[in-house]
Amino acid sequence: MKSITSTLSRYMLAFCFASILLFGGMILYFLVSNYQKDCAETEKAIMGTAKETLKTEMLRIQDNINFSISTANTIAANSIKAEVNEAEEVATHLINTYKNSINETELKQLVKEALRNLTRENKIDYTFILDMEGTQILSSNHPELEQTNVLSKRAPDGSFITKTIIALAESKNEGFVNQNRSEIGATKNAYTQLEYIKYFAPFKWVIGTGQDYEAITKATKKDILKRLSLIRLGRDGYIFAGSYDGTVLLGPAKGQNPLQSKNTEATKIMEKLIEVAKAGGGFVTYATPSTDDHLKSLRKLNYCLPINEWGWYFGAGPNISRLEKTLQEQHDKLFEILLVKVSVTCALFLLLVFAAFFFTETFKKVLTYNFDSFESFFRKGTDSPVKIDRSQIAFKEFDQMAVLANTMIDSRESARKDLLKSELTYREIFNSTKEAIGVLDIEKRVFIDVNQAFLDFFGLDRMEAIGMSPEKISFNTPPYDNKYAGELFKKALLGESVHFEWMVKDVQGKPFWTDNLARVATIGGQQRLLIVMRDITERKKMQEIMIQTEKMMSVGGLAAGMAHEVNNPLGVILQVTQNIIRRTSPELPGNMPLAKECGIDLICLKDYMEKRGIDHYLASIQDAGTRAAKIVKSMLDFSRKSNSAKTLGNIETALENALSLASNDYDLKKQYDFKKIKIIREYENTPPFNYTEMEIGQVFLNLIKNAAQALSEISNKTELPTIIIRTSVDNSSVHIEIEDNGPGILPRHLKRIFEPFYSTKAPGAGTGLGLSVSYFIITHNHGGTIKVDSNQGEGTRFTITLPFFSNSIAH
Numbered sequence: 001m002k003s004i005t006s007t008l009s010r011y012m013l014a015f016c017f018a019s020i021l022l023f024g025g026m027i028l029y030f031l032v033s034n035y036q037k038d039c040a041e042t043e044k045a046i047m048g049t050a051k052e053t054l055k056t057e058m059l060r061i062q063d064n065i066n067f068s069i070s071t072a073n074t075i076a077a078n079s080i081k082a083e084v085n086e087a088e089e090v091a092t093h094l095i096n097t098y099k100n101s102i103n104e105t106e107l108k109q110l111v112k113e114a115l116r117n118l119t120r121e122n123k124i125d126y127t128f129i130l131d132m133e134g135t136q137i138l139s140s141n142h143p144e145l146e147q148t149n150v151l152s153k154r155a156p157d158g159s160f161i162t163k164t165i166i167a168l169a170e171s172k173n174e175g176f177v178n179q180n181r182s183e184i185g186a187t188k189n190a191y192t193q194l195e196y197i198k199y200f201a202p203f204k205w206v207i208g209t210g211q212d213y214e215a216i217t218k219a220t221k222k223d224i225l226k227r228l229s230l231i232r233l234g235r236d237g238y239i240f241a242g243s244y245d246g247t248v249l250l251g252p253a254k255g256q257n258p259l260q261s262k263n264t265e266a267t268k269i270m271e272k273l274i275e276v277a278k279a280g281g282g283f284v285t286y287a288t289p290s291t292d293d294h295l296k297s298l299r300k301l302n303y304c305l306p307i308n309e310w311g312w313y314f315g316a317g318p319n320i321s322r323l324e325k326t327l328q329e330q331h332d333k334l335f336e337i338l339l340v341k342v343s344v345t346c347a348l349f350l351l352l353v354f355a356a357f358f359f360t361e362t363f364k365k366v367l368t369y370n371f372d373s374f375e376s377f378f379r380k381g382t383d384s385p386v387k388i389d390r391s392q393i394a395f396k397e398f399d400q401m402a403v404l405a406n407t408m409i410d411s412r413e414s415a416r417k418d419l420l421k422s423e424l425t426y427r428e429i430f431n432s433t434k435e436a437i438g439v440l441d442i443e444k445r446v447f448i449d450v451n452q453a454f455l456d457f458f459g460l461d462r463m464e465a466i467g468m469s470p471e472k473i474s475f476n477t478p479p480y481d482n483k484y485a486g487e488l489f490k491k492a493l494l495g496e497s498v499h500f501e502w503m504v505k506d507v508q509g510k511p512f513w514t515d516n517l518a519r520v521a522t523i524g525g526q527q528r529l530l531i532v533m534r535d536i537t538e539r540k541k542m543q544e545i546m547i548q549t550e551k552m553m554s555v556g557g558l559a560a561g562m563a564h565e566v567n568n569p570l571g572v573i574l575q576v577t578q579n580i581i582r583r584t585s586p587e588l589p590g591n592m593p594l595a596k597e598c599g600i601d602l603i604c605l606k607d608y609m610e611k612r613g614i615d616h617y618l619a620s621i622q623d624a625g626t627r628a629a630k631i632v633k634s635m636l637d638f639s640r641k642s643n644s645a646k647t648l649g650n651i652e653t654a655l656e657n658a659l660s661l662a663s664n665d666y667d668l669k670k671q672y673d674f675k676k677i678k679i680i681r682e683y684e685n686t687p688p689f690n691y692t693e694m695e696i697g698q699v700f701l702n703l704i705k706n707a708a709q710a711l712s713e714i715s716n717k718t719e720l721p722t723i724i725i726r727t728s729v730d731n732s733s734v735h736i737e738i739e740d741n742g743p744g745i746l747p748r749h750l751k752r753i754f755e756p757f758y759s760t761k762a763p764g765a766g767t768g769l770g771l772s773v774s775y776f777i778i779t780h781n782h783g784g785t786i787k788v789d790s791n792q793g794e795g796t797r798f799t800i801t802l803p804f805f806s807n808s809i810a811h
Contacts, residue, residue, distance in 0.1 A: 008364075009364045012360045013356060016353075016356035017356070020349050020352055024349045027345055035334055039330075042331070051283065051303075054316065054317060055283075062314075068220060068223065068224055077194060077196070081196045083118060083125060083127070083209040084197070084207060084209050087207050088200060090111075090114055091200060091203075092202075095111070095202055108137075112138050115138060115207070116138060125209055125210070126141035126210055127208070128140065128141075130150075130162060132205075134150055134163075135147065135149050135150075151166075155179060161179055165197050166206060169197060169198075169199040173199045174197060177208075178194060178195075179195060192212070194210060195210035221310065225241065225249060228314060229250055239251070239314065239315075240316065242270070242273070242313055242314075243310075244311045245259070249312070259271070273302070273304050273313060277315075283302070283303055284303075300317055302316065302317035303315055435453060435533060436534075437532050438530075439531075440530075440531060441529075445470070446469050447465055447466060447470075448466065448528070450465045454533070458506045464507075474502065474504055474505070475504055477503060480503045488518065492518045492520060499515075499516070501513060501540075513540045514534060515533070543776050577618055577622055577625070580618060584609065586602035586606055645692070646691055647690065647691075647693060648688050648690055649689075649693055651696075652685075652727060654696050654697050655700055658697050659725075679725070680723070680725070682727070686727050686728070686729045686734050689802075696777070698774070698777065703774065706771075707740035713742065714742060719741065721742075732804055733802060738800075739795060740796055743793060744790045744794055744795055745788070747792075750788060750790060784803055785801045786800050
C-alpha cells in the first residue's frame with residue numbers, strides 16, 4: 001500500500017522537475033532555433049551573392065552561345081550567295097574579254113577552270129556547274145563526276161538532286177537549295193548541304209556554290225570554344241566545357257575523358273555535371289585535390305548549363321574555399337554565444353531543482369505528523385468512541401476532517417441500526433415480487449442470490465440455487481444455446497439493458513418460456529448481473545395460434561382473387577385449346593368426313609398452321625394454363641401449416657414467391673388490381689442462408705398486400721402506384737426494404753402498428769394481426785429486427801434485418 005505523504009512528495013517533485021524540464025526544453029529549443037536561423041542568414045549573406053553573380057554570368061554566356069548558333073547558318077548562306085554572284089561576275093568578264101579571240105568550247109573551258117579556283121581558303125565551300133540536260137560540267141569537291149550526266153542521281157531520301165536544281169533555275173533563275181547527299185565511296189555516309197544556284201544564260205549553265213552543315217557547325221563550335229577560353233571569372237574562376245560522352249573540350253583536363261579514367265572522384269564529378277546539364281542546368285558543388293600536398297582539397301562551386309543540340313555542356317565556378325572559411329568563422333562565433341546562453345540556463349535550472357527539493361521535504365514532514373494523528377484515531381476508533389484531539393491539528397483542512405470524523409463516530413451506531421432495518425426491508429421486497437430475480441456473479445458466472453419466485457419457477461431450494469450456473473436451467477436449444485447466451489452476456493456487460501426471451505427447464509426437465517431483462521447493477525459495492533424473469537409460456541402458445549390464424553386469413557383473401565382471375569377462365573382456356581388441337585388434327589378419324597364435306601385438306605391445314613406458327617401459339621396457351629395451375633398449387637401449399645425447420649435458401653426467391661401470390665390478389669370491394677401496380681426490384685444478389693421459408697414468405701406477403709391496399713387509397717390518380725423492393729447485405733446480416741408511394745401512416749398510428757389486434761383499417765376490413773405476427777416471426781423466430789418509416793402523403797417503408805447468426809436457430 002502506498003503512502004500518501006510519500007506519493008504526494010514524489011508527485012510534487014515530479015511536477016517541479018517536469019515543469020523545469022518543459023520550460024528548460026522550450027528555452028533550449030528557442031536558443032538552438034535562433035542559432036540555426038543566424039547561421040542560415042550568415043550563409044545567405046556570404047554565399048548568396050556569389051551564387052547569384054555566377055548564375056547571372058553563365059546565363060548571359062548561354063544567350064551569346066545561342067545567338068552564335070542561330071546566326072552561323074545565316075552567315076554561311078550569305079557567304080555562298082556572295083560566291084555565286086562573284087562566280088557569275090568572273091564568268092561574264094571572261095566572256096566579254098575573250099569572246100572574239102577564242103571559240104566557244106575554249107571559252108567554256110576557260111570559264112570552268114577560272115571558277116574551279118574560287119573555293120575559299122577555309123576549304124569548306126565548293127563550286128559546281130550543271131547544264132540544263134543534267135551534265136556535271138564542274139564539281140570542285142567531286143571532280144570524278146565531271147562530264148557525267150547526274151540527272152537521275154537520287155539523294156538518300158529518294159529525291160532527285162539535279163532535277164530539283166534545274167527546276168529552280170528554270171522557274172526563278174536563282175535561289176537556295178537544301179540537299180541530302182551521300183559520300184562517294186564504300187561508306188556512303190549521308191550529310192546535308194546548303195547550296196545557292198544561279199542560271200547563267202550565255203552558256204545555259206547553272207552555277208552554284210555550297211557548304212556542308214557539318215562544316216558550318218564545326219566552325220561554329222570552334223569559334224565558341226575559342227571565345228569561352230578567353231573568359232575569366234574573378235581571381236580563381238575559369239570556364240569549362242565538355243560533351244555528354246565525357247570528353248573535356250575546355251578546361252584544365254582538356255582532351256581527357258574522366259568517365260574512362262580510374263579516378264573515381266573525377267568520374268563522379270563528371271557524371272554529376274552531365275546529369276545536371278541534361279536536366280536543364282544548375283549548381284554543382286564538389287571538392288578537388290590541391291596541387292600542394294600540405295593543403296586541403298579546394299571547394300568548387302560550379303554552375304552548369306547545356307548545349308543540347310550538340311550534346312555539350314559548359315560551366316564555370318570560383319574557388320569558394322575562402323568564402324567557406326569566412327562562413328565557418330562566423331558559425332564558430334555564433335556557437336560560442338550559444339554555449340554561454342545554454343550554460344547560464346542550466347545553472348539556473350539546477351538552482352530551481354535544489355529549491356524544489358528543499359520545499360518538498362519540509363512540507364512532507366508537516367503533512368506526515370497530521371496523517372499520523374488521523375491514523376491513530378482510526379486505529380482506535382474502529383470499535384471505540386475515542387475522538388481526535390483537534391488541538392494537535394496543524395492544517396485547517398485536517399481540522400475540518402477531524403470534526404467530521406468525530407461526528408462520524410456519533411452517527412455510526414445510528415447508521416448500523418438503519419442499515420439493518422433497510423436490509424430487512426430489501427429482503428422482504430426481493431422475496432415478495434412475482435417475477436423471478438437472480439443475481440449473477442460476473443466473474444464466476446454463478447447465482448449468488450435468488451428470490452422466492454425464482455425458487456418456485458424452477459422447483460429448487462435455496463441451497464441448490466446458490467452457486468448454480470445459468471446453463472443448468474437453460475433448455476439449451478437453438479437459438480437459446482450457449483453461443484447465443486454469450487452474445488447476450490457481452491451486450492449486458494457493455495452497459496446495455498438486454499431484453500430477450502429464453503426457453504428454460506425446471507428441476508424435472510420440463511421446458512417453459514420466460515421473458516427476461518438483464519442489466520449490470522452495483523450490489524454491495526460489486527458489479528453484478530441482475531436478471532428478472534417472467535413466465536410467458538401461455539403467451540407463446542397464443543402467438544403460434546395467431547400466426548396460423550393470420551396465414552389462413554391471408555389464404556382466404558387470396559381465394560377470391562384466384563377464383564376471379566384463374567379458376568373460371570382457366571378451364572375454358574384449356575378446354576378450348578384442347579378442342580382446337582383435336583378438331584384440326586388429321587390423325588383423328590372423326591375430323592375427316594366433315595373436312596372433306598367442306599373441301600378442306602386437313603394435312604394441308606396442319607402444314608399451314610405449322611408454317612404460320614399457330615401450333616406454337618396453341619402450345620403457349622397450354623403453357624400459360626400450366627403456370628396458372630402452379631399458382632393455385634402455391635396458394636394451397638401456403639395455406640398448410642408451415643414447417644418451422646430452417647433451410648438454406650436465397651431471400652430473393654422468397655420475395656419472388658410472395659410477389660407471385662400477391663399478383664393474383666383482387667379486392668372486389670376496393671376494386672384494386674395488383675397487376676396495375678409497378679414493381680421495382682433492386683436486388684444485391686445476397687448469399688444463401690438458413691431461414692424458415694414459409695414464415696418469411698408470410699411476412700413478405702403481408703407487407704406487400706398492405707402496400708397494395710394502401711396504394712388503392714391514393715387520391716392522386718395521376719401518380720403511378722409503385723412498390724420498390726430492395727435487398728442488401730453486410731458482414732453480419734441481410735437487409736430487405738419494401739417501400740410504396742402510398743398515402744403513408746399517421747404519426748399516432750406508428751407507435752402501435754405492431755401491437756396485436758391494432759388496425760388502422762375500417763371495422764371488418766382487417767384483424768390487426770398481420771404486422772404483429774410478422775414482428776413475432778422476424779424478432780423471435782429469426783432473431784432479427786423490423787422497423788417502419790413513414791411520412792404522411794409520401795409513402796411507407798418497412799425495413800427487415802435478418803442476422804447471419806440466426807442460421808443456427810431452429811425451434
